[in-house]
Structure formats: structure tokens, C-alpha cells
Amino acid sequence: MKIATVLGARPQFIKAAPVSRVLRKQYTEVLIHTGQHYDPNMSAIFFEELNIPTPDYYLGVGSGSHGKQTGEMLMKIEEIVMQEKPDYVLVYGDTNSTLAGALVAAKLHIPVIHVEAGLRSFNKQMPEEINRIMTDHVSELLFCPTETAVENLRKENITRNVWNVGDVMYDAILYNKELAQRQSTILADLSLAEQSYYLITIHRAENTDDPDKLKAILAAFRDIDGTKVWPIHPRTRHKLEEYGLDASAIPGLRLIDPVGYLDMLRLESGAKKIITDSGGVQKEAYFLRVPCVTVREQTEWVETLEGGANILTGTDREKIVAAVHKEVAPVYVDVFGDGHAAEKIVAAIGQR
Structure with a gap:
């Protein structure tokens, strides 16, 4: 099985590290870095510190308006995906890189895997909220970090192939x-x-x-x-x-x-x-x-x-x-899983 992973921003590098580590034990991963974060301190150092494999493709999109940035990603990702012919396209979170990867795959009839699905701020003035909603609605496999996220999807009539696996960023922290x-x-x-x-x-x-x-x-x-x-x-x-x-x-x-x-x-x-x-x-x-x-x-x-x-x-x-x-004495509850989200994600993909 071949999985094309699209990422481009600091939080996605963090999320990808534990998943790629497990994924590559069983499957082929093609890593596509859009270049959304291109400053060395926002990009290259994360790949080095987190031991993420060097991207197979670096698109160098950089900054720009949402339309310009996303449009350029769409063109470049589509070309790669058509060439690589992956079985799945995997995206993380809620950036323009997330949306571009998901849209390319959906239009090419390649199943989309969305890690960190179901998040909602309920503020559509945030570009990230639009990206989340659209990505979830074209995804085939949806991996949620919490039960709240699962419930958010249910309210939008998305119930098929939805898993609460916990948060991959918790994996990374541990x-x-x-x-x-x-x-x-x-x-x-x-x-x-x-x-x-x-x-x-x-x-x-x-x-x-x-x-x-x-x-x-x-x-x-x-x-x-x-x-x-x-x-x-x-x-x-x-x-x-x-x-x-x-x-x-x-x-x-x-x-x-x-x-x-x-x-x-x-x-x-x-x-x-x-x-x-x-x-x-x-x-x-x-x-x-x-x-x-x-x-x-x-x-x-x-x-x-x-x-x-x-x-x-x-x-x-x-x-x-x-x-x-304000002086606070916070109460913390373990609602983000057990630190093994990556293993659960890869196991669920393998069951498909």
C-alpha cells in the first residue's frame, strides 16, 4: 500500500512524526511538503529534531493570499498524485495544505485520510474552520482526537469510518x-x-x-x-x-x-x-x-x-x-487518549 502524506506547517510536522514512524513499518509513504512554512526555524529544524524522513517532494509554495497559496498547492499536488498513484492521501489538521491535499485526492477519486478530524470552533470567520469542514466532508477515513470531535461529525451526519484514536500530538509529547x-x-x-x-x-x-x-x-x-x-x-x-x-x-x-x-x-x-x-x-x-x-x-x-x-x-x-x-489551580483530565494514537490509526488503515 502506498500513502501520500501532504503537510506544510509546524503543527503538521509534529503530528506526522509519530504516525510516519509507525506507518513506514508496514507501508510505503510518499511525503509531500508544500512549503507553507518555509522559514528554517519553522520547517527544516522540525524534520531534523523529530526524525521525520526527508520529503520526497518540496513544493516551495511559501506565503501568499489564501486563494493564491491554495491554488498553487492544488496544481502542484495534483501533478505529483497523478504520477505517484497512491492508494490514499493523508492530511493533518486544518491548514491550506490540508485542504489542498484533500481536494486533489477527492477529485481524483483517491480516498482521503484526515487525522485530527471533527474539530470545530464554530467560527467561520477563521479560515481554519472552513478548511476543517471541507476536509472532513470529502474524507473517507476520519481519525478524531476526542469524543467531542466524534460528536461534532455526527451532528453533520458524518458517522461512517470515524474513529476516536486520541491525539497524535500527545503521542509526540510523550x-x-x-x-x-x-x-x-x-x-x-x-x-x-x-x-x-x-x-x-x-x-x-x-x-x-x-x-x-x-x-x-x-x-x-x-x-x-x-x-x-x-x-x-x-x-x-x-x-x-x-x-x-x-x-x-x-x-x-x-x-x-x-x-x-x-x-x-x-x-x-x-x-x-x-x-x-x-x-x-x-x-x-x-x-x-x-x-x-x-x-x-x-x-x-x-x-x-x-x-x-x-x-x-x-x-x-x-x-x-x-x-x-489570575491565580489558578487547574484540573486536568485525560481526554486525549493514551499516547498510542499513531498505532491505532495505522491499524485502522490496515483493516480497510
């Missing part, structure tokens, strides 16, 4: 967190002590494409006491420059370049709280038992909200500051 503890020197490099800083990640289009929202977020950072470490996404850095906003002038805020997966895990596990708009970072915070403040109005990871582990604030300055300064 596999790599001790390695990060041993190998990463990021805290020493930045002269940071455990629990002495807040970790920030902000990159969502809904926040960065709106100058008023980005200004409000920066205003909140100005009002948060203490050290704040921000590995800044290239797109976010560009938006700050475009709007003439100087984040470097905020007291206690340390802007650093994007970091690799092991360094990011170490920064996350050592933080006293994480401030993010990333879906993946919300989960990583939950898995690492670090309180999280999510700068969005909704989250697809509703399970993280229970027990106070994650607080939604939107971009309201006062809400962000209050949530960050």
Missing part, C-alpha cells in the same frame, strides 16, 4: 518531552529560571491581520508584570512592521526568533503560564500541565477549558491581563 528536558539549552541560553516567565505565541490571521486587535494585544503585554518571552512568527513580525508597532519597547518583553520543537517544549514546560492563539500550543500546554490563556473568542479544543486549564479572553486588553495575573 515521546519527546524527556528528550527536550535533557537536550535543550534554551532556558540557560536565555538566562531564564523555571517558572520565571510567561511564554507568548501569536500568529493567527484573525489577530495579526487586524491592526486594532494587534494593538490591543500589545497593550495587554505592556500591562502584564514580569518577563515575557515571545518566539515571534515571521508573519507576525511582518505585520508589526507593517502597522508601525514596536513590540521591543514593551518592558519585560523579549522577542526571539522562532525555535525548534525541542526548545519550544522546554520553553512551554518551564513557563509559569502560556499566552497564545495557537490551537497546537493550547494542547501542548494542557499536556504539559501549564496554565494557558488563549487570545481568541472560541477554541476548537473545548476540553482544555474545563477545570480552568485554559481561559479564553479574545483580544480585550483587560481580560487578557486579568487572566494572566
Whole structure:
């Protein structure tokens, strides 16, 4: 059996690592990297650290408008898939790479495997929400990370070939967190002590494409006491420059370049709280038992909200500051599987 895997963004590299490790023991995998994330710190270092095989194809699509980026992916992926003739096309998550891979396969009548199916924020202003919905509705095999995701699909009348296998990012955390503890020197490099800083990640289009929202977020950072470490996404850095906003002038805020997966895990596990708009970072915070403040109005990871582990604030300055300064004693529940999602996915594919 031959499976073509399409990926292109940091969270997908993390998800693909445990699945590819198991998949390649039994089947042939053709890896197609769209180049959606092309900065070395957002791409190449992840392949190296996570021991992901070198992509068979690198499309170099890069950034651009949703239409331009997705359209270029569609053309290039279609050409490869027609040449390779895989039995399945496997996609992860909710990026433009996800949608492009799924649409190409569906139109060529090749079954689509969607890992991380069934997630819903119920906000169609988010491009990721559109990508999720469309991908789920053309997929043949749907692997969900939680029972909530299974229920979301059921409400959309998708019940065939749906499995709750747990979260592959949990697989990755369990596999790599001790390695990060041993190998990463990021805290020493930045002269940071455990629990002495807040970790920030902000990159969502809904926040960065709106100058008023980005200004409000920066205003909140100005009002948060203490050290704040921000590995800044290239797109976010560009938006700050475009709007003439100087984040470097905020007291206690340390802007650093994007970091690799092991360094990011170490920064996350050592933080006293994480401030993010990333879906993946919300989960990583939950898995690492670090309180999280999510700068969005909704989250697809509703399970993280229970027990106070994650607080939604939107971009309201006062809400962000209050949530960050609030003393919390979160309750964590094991709702993301047992760390063996990859094995369950490959076993289910083998039963087809």
C-alpha cells in the first residue's frame, strides 16, 4: 500500500512524526511538503529534531493570499498524485495544505485520510474552520482526537469510518518531552529560571491581520508584570512592521526568533503560564500541565477549558491581563487518549 502524506506547517510536522514512524513499518509513504512554512526555524529544524524522513517532494509554495497559496498547492499536488498513484492521501489538521491535499485526492477519486478530524470552533470567520469542514466532508477515513470531535461529525451526519484514536500530538509529547528536558539549552541560553516567565505565541490571521486587535494585544503585554518571552512568527513580525508597532519597547518583553520543537517544549514546560492563539500550543500546554490563556473568542479544543486549564479572553486588553495575573489551580483530565494514537490509526488503515 502506498500513502501520500501532504503537510506544510509546524503543527503538521509534529503530528506526522509519530504516525510516519509507525506507518513506514508496514507501508510505503510518499511525503509531500508544500512549503507553507518555509522559514528554517519553522520547517527544516522540525524534520531534523523529530526524525521525520526527508520529503520526497518540496513544493516551495511559501506565503501568499489564501486563494493564491491554495491554488498553487492544488496544481502542484495534483501533478505529483497523478504520477505517484497512491492508494490514499493523508492530511493533518486544518491548514491550506490540508485542504489542498484533500481536494486533489477527492477529485481524483483517491480516498482521503484526515487525522485530527471533527474539530470545530464554530467560527467561520477563521479560515481554519472552513478548511476543517471541507476536509472532513470529502474524507473517507476520519481519525478524531476526542469524543467531542466524534460528536461534532455526527451532528453533520458524518458517522461512517470515524474513529476516536486520541491525539497524535500527545503521542509526540510523550515521546519527546524527556528528550527536550535533557537536550535543550534554551532556558540557560536565555538566562531564564523555571517558572520565571510567561511564554507568548501569536500568529493567527484573525489577530495579526487586524491592526486594532494587534494593538490591543500589545497593550495587554505592556500591562502584564514580569518577563515575557515571545518566539515571534515571521508573519507576525511582518505585520508589526507593517502597522508601525514596536513590540521591543514593551518592558519585560523579549522577542526571539522562532525555535525548534525541542526548545519550544522546554520553553512551554518551564513557563509559569502560556499566552497564545495557537490551537497546537493550547494542547501542548494542557499536556504539559501549564496554565494557558488563549487570545481568541472560541477554541476548537473545548476540553482544555474545563477545570480552568485554559481561559479564553479574545483580544480585550483587560481580560487578557486579568487572566494572566489570575491565580489558578487547574484540573486536568485525560481526554486525549493514551499516547498510542499513531498505532491505532495505522491499524485502522490496515483493516480497510
